Amino acid sequence: METPHYVAARVQRALAEDERTTELGIRVDVRGEEVYLRGQVSCDERRHQIVNVAREAAPGLRVHNELTLVEVREPGEEEHL
Template identity: 85%
Template sequence: METPQYVAARVQRALAEDDRTNELGIRVDVRGDQVYLRGQVPCDERRHLIEAVAREAAPGLTVHNEIRLLEVHEPGEEEHL
């Protein structure tokens, strides 16, 4: 059986190398047969593509997509800190 670190590295590499995602900013945590994806992306479509690539890279494991959408402000909109 593969170690969690090996599975996480494989998923991370797939996200970076797959033309659909080319994603470097997603954190991948593996606990047992559970894969957790965390980070932020600009749109829902990207969120789903990342999940699809992760599922292909880790067949048979349960993928939890905890990726959040970035808050995008319209230009000129006041930003409250």
């Protein structure tokens, strides 16, 4: 079995460099045959693409989508400096 450390590095690089994702801030953890993806994305379509790219970069492993959607709220309280 490939060392999990290198699998995680490969998935993380794929997510950053693949044109479908270009996501630099996704945390990738590999435990045995399980891959966990954590981080925030701005829409559901991007979340699916991240999972697709991760699956291609880690064939045969089970990818767990633990990504959350950034909820852009209306502006809140202002800060006085």
